[in-house]
Amino acid sequence: MIGKTRGSASTLFLSVLLISTPFSVEGFDGAFEGRVKAGSVYVPDAPLGFKDFDSEVELRLGVIGNALKGKRWQFDYELSADAKQVDGPSEQASLREETDTDFHRAWLRLSDERWEVRGGRQKIDFGSGFIYRPLSFFNTRDVTGVVPETRGVDGVRSTYFINDTTSVQGWVVPAKAGERVIAGLRWEGLLGEVESGWVAQYHPESDLSDLPQFGQELIQFGYHFKGEYAVGYWTEGRVDVERINGRHPLRFDSVLGTDFTFDVGDGLHVLIEYFFSTREPQFTQEEALKGDRTLHQFGVLFDQPVGADITWQVFGLFDGRDGSFQIIPQVEYALTSEVFLYLSGRWGGTLKTDRRNGRLFEETETFSGTEPNVGLTVVGYF
Numbered sequence: 001m002i003g004k005t006r007g008s009a010s011t012l013f014l015s016v017l018l019i020s021t022p023f024s025v026e027g028f029d030g031a032f033e034g035r036v037k038a039g040s041v042y043v044p045d046a047p048l049g050f051k052d053f054d055s056e057v058e059l060r061l062g063v064i065g066n067a068l069k070g071k072r073w074q075f076d077y078e079l080s081a082d083a084k085q086v087d088g089p090s091e092q093a094s095l096r097e098e099t100d101t102d103f104h105r106a107w108l109r110l111s112d113e114r115w116e117v118r119g120g121r122q123k124i125d126f127g128s129g130f131i132y133r134p135l136s137f138f139n140t141r142d143v144t145g146v147v148p149e150t151r152g153v154d155g156v157r158s159t160y161f162i163n164d165t166t167s168v169q170g171w172v173v174p175a176k177a178g179e180r181v182i183a184g185l186r187w188e189g190l191l192g193e194v195e196s197g198w199v200a201q202y203h204p205e206s207d208l209s210d211l212p213q214f215g216q217e218l219i220q221f222g223y224h225f226k227g228e229y230a231v232g233y234w235t236e237g238r239v240d241v242e243r244i245n246g247r248h249p250l251r252f253d254s255v256l257g258t259d260f261t262f263d264v265g266d267g268l269h270v271l272i273e274y275f276f277s278t279r280e281p282q283f284t285q286e287e288a289l290k291g292d293r294t295l296h297q298f299g300v301l302f303d304q305p306v307g308a309d310i311t312w313q314v315f316g317l318f319d320g321r322d323g324s325f326q327i328i329p330q331v332e333y334a335l336t337s338e339v340f341l342y343l344s345g346r347w348g349g350t351l352k353t354d355r356r357n358g359r360l361f362e363e364t365e366t367f368s369g370t371e372p373n374v375g376l377t378v379v380g381y382f
Contacts, residue, residue, distance in 0.1 A: 029065045029066050030063045030064065030065030030066075030077075031063065031064055031065055032061070032062070032063050033062055033063070033064065033080075033381070033382070034059070034060050034061040034062055034080075034381070034382055035058075035059075035060045035379060035380060035381045035382070036057075036058070036059055036060075036378075036379070036380045036382075037056070037057070037058040037060075037146075037147065037377065037378070037379045037380075038056070038057045038058070038377070038378050039055070039056055039146065039342070039375055039376060039377025039378065040053050040054065040055035040056075040088075040375055040376065040377075041053070041054050041055075041344070041346075041373040041374065041375025042373060042374055042375060043088075043089060043367075043371050043372070043373045044372060044373075045371050045372055046089050046367065046371065047089075047364070047365055047366055047367055048365070049092075050089035050092050050093070050366075050367045051087075051088045051089050051092065052089075053087075053088055054086075054087075054088030054089050054090050054373070054375075055086070055087050055088050056084060056085070056086050056087075056096075057084070057085045058082060058083070058084045058085075059082070059083045060080055060081070060082050060083075060104060061080065061081060062078065062079060062080025062081065062104070062105065063078075063079055063080070064076075064077070064078040064079075064080075065077065067108065072112050072113075073110060073111070073112050074110075074111060074112075075108060075109065075110055076108075076109050076111070077107065077108045077109065078105045078106070078107055079103075079105065079106050080103070080104045080105045080106070081101065081102065081103050081104060081106075082100070082101065082102055082103075082104050083100075083101045084097075084099070084100045084101070085098070085099055086098055086099075086100070089367040090367065090369060092367065093366055093367040093368070093369075095367070095369055102151070103121050103152075104121075104149075104151065104152060105120075105121055105122060105123075105152055106120045106121040107119060107120030107121060107122045108120055113161075114160060114161050115158070115159070115160055115161075116158070116159040116160075116161075117156070117157070117158045117159075118156070118157050118158075119155075119156040119157075120154065121152045121153065121154050122152055122153070122155070122157065123138075123150055123152050123153075124137070124138045124153055124155065124157055124171055124173075125138065125139050125150060126186065126188070126197060126199070126224070127197075127222075127224045127236045128195070128197075128224040128225065128226035128234035128235065128236045128257070129224075129234065129236050129255040129257060129273065130143070130257060130259075130271060130273060130301070131143055131255075131257075131271075131273045131275075131299035131301065131315070131317070132255040132273055132275040132297070132299060133236075133255075134222065134236055134237060134238040134253040134254065134255060135197075135199060135222045135224055135236050135238055136150075137182075137184070137201060137203070137211070137220070138150070138152075138153040138173070138211060140210055140211070143315075144315045144317075144326075144328045146330065146342045146344055146377045146379070147342075147379055151210065153173055153208070153211075154173065154174065155171055155172055155173035155174070155182075156171065156172050157169065157170070157171040158170050158171070162189075165189055165190045166187075166188065166189035166190070167187075167188050167189070168185070168186070168187050168188075169185070169186045169187075169188070170183075170184065170185045170186070171183070171184050173208075175204050175205070175206030175207065175208065176206060176207040176208060177204070177205060177206050177207045180204040180205070180206065181204075182201065182202065182203050182204065182206065183201065183202050184199060184200065184201030184202070184220075185199070185200055185201075186198065186199040186200075187199075191225075193227060193228075194225050194226065194227040195224075195225065195226040195227065196223070196224065196225050196226075197223065197224045198222070198223050199220075199221070199222045199223070200219075200220065200221050200222075201218075201219075201220045202218075202219055202220075203216070203217065203218040203219070203220055204217050205217050212286075213240075213284075213286075216242055216244075216284055217242065217243040217244070218240045218241065218242050218243070219240070219241040219243075220238060220239070220240050220241075221238065221239045221241075222236065222237060222238040222239070223236065223237055224236035224237075230260075231258050231259065231260040232258060232259045232260065233257070233258045234255075234256075234257045234258075235254065235255065235256050235257070236254065236255055237252065237253060237254035237255070238252070238253045238254075239251070239252050240252075240253075240283075242283055242284060244282065244283075244284065247282055249279065249280040249281070249282035249283040250279065250280050250283065251277070251278070251279035251280070251283050252276075252277070252278055252279070253275075253276070253277045254275070254276050254277075255273055255274065255275045255276075256273065256274045257271065257272065257273035257274070258271070258272055259271035259272070259301075264304070265304060265306065266304065266305045266306065266307070267304060267305065268302065268304045269301075269302070269303050269304065270300070270301070270302055271300065271301040272298070272299070272300050272301075273298070273299045273300075274296075274297075274298055275295070275296070275297040275298070275299070276294075276295065276296060277294065277295040278293060278294040278295070279293050279294075280293075281293065288359060289359070290322065290357065290358070290359060292321055292322070294321070295319070295320075295321060295359075296319070296320035296321060297317065297318065297319050297320060297359075297360075298316075298317070298318045298320065299315070299316070299317050299318075300315070300316045301313060301314070301315055301316075302314045308334075309333060309334040310331065310332065310333050310334075311331070311332045312329070312330070312331045312332070313329070313330050313332075314327065314328065314329045314330075315327070315328040315329075316328075317360055318360070319358060319359050319360050322350070322352065322358040322359060323350045323351035323352040323358065324348070324349070324350045324351075324358025324359055324360035324361040325348065325349060325350070325351070325360055325361065326346060326347070326348045326360045326361065326370065327346070327347045327348075328344070328345070328346050328347075329344065329345050330342060330343070330344040330345075331343045331344075338380060338381045338382065339378065339379070339380040339381075340378070340379050340380075341376070341377075341378055342376070342377040342378075342379070343374075343375075343376060344374070344375055344376075344377065345372075345373065345374040345375070346370075346371075346372055346373050346374075347372045348360060348361035348370045348371065348372060349361055
């Protein structure tokens with residue numbers, strides 16, 4: 001397969017700006033950083049015709065620093081790119097590209113004590129949920145994966161800090177469909193001792209196929225709250241109003257979560273979340289819903305450090321409607337301060353013997369990525 005390369009207009013603009021800026025080079029500095037990630041998982045129940053090992057090698061190179069620093073304003077930047085090579089059933093099933101090179105981050109930021117404007121490929125992410133994230137409009141990460149990260153999105157974001165705890169933020173993201181743009185506004189602050197936030201976004205039909213609901217025209221409203229009283233607690237929710245065939249059907253997503261660290265060993269952290277989603281019949285149905293309009297899912301995380309070098313964690317995910325589940329354990333071992341070894345696994349199934357096509361586990365003739373596996377991954381930073 002020929003390698004796939006994806007660039008962006010914002011990245012080209014950023015590169016030209018950094019090179020051609022008339023500011024004195026005395027204000028320019030940068031630090032190189034990167035990582036190497038290599039791993040493979042064994043899939044004992046791979047469907048017929050699919051390979052038993054799913055392997056990946058990734059190289060990331062980047063630079064971060066200041067382009068100019070004055071008495072009040074400063075320019076800083078980040079430019080990093082990934083190159084990945086994949087072999088195995090996920091590539092055979094077209095879940096991942098065999099070769100993929102892309103920019104991870106590519107942004108330039110102008111800021112002072114109150115204002116911040118950042119343009120280019122960046123992470124635009126907020127909300128209080130941990131496993132389920134209704135407000136993460138642009139988040140593409142799998143929280144249960146090894147070293148999970150979101151790819152980022154090309155756009156411009158501006159933030160005004162009213163004080164140390166309160167801010168107002170706005171963003172525009174080109175939809176790459178004509179002259180359409182995704183535009184949003186968010187307020188974040190403290191209500192007493194509770195972190196809170198409100199958000200509104202207009203989401204036209206777009207060509208950003210990596211993002212959920214990219215082909216729908218939506219007006220979206222959301223909220224989140226997070227605090228602590230003996231235990232940590234949080235909630236966030238989102239209402240989507242879809243414009244389709246002259247009608248405006250609704251969808252509502254919400255999550256409730258809590259966590260606590262028990263005095264066991266070096267500290268046993270337990271986190272639990274409940275996710276609820278419902279939509280009107282006219283709202284565009286997603287293939288992943290398997291025909292249901294209302295979802296109930298539960299997520300739990302156990303994690304604990306063991307000494308200075310080892311940390312273990314176990315995710316458990318369960319769908320209350322179709323009975324499917326996933327158990328995802330992982331052990332992290334620090335070989336050095338910059339090199340880490342991960343032993344991970346995945347075991348899925350269903351509590352309903354007559355159903356093999358669940359949201360969290362599929363048993364079909366093609367590879368879905370929900371099959372049981374066990375693997376090793378090494379990550380080194382430099």
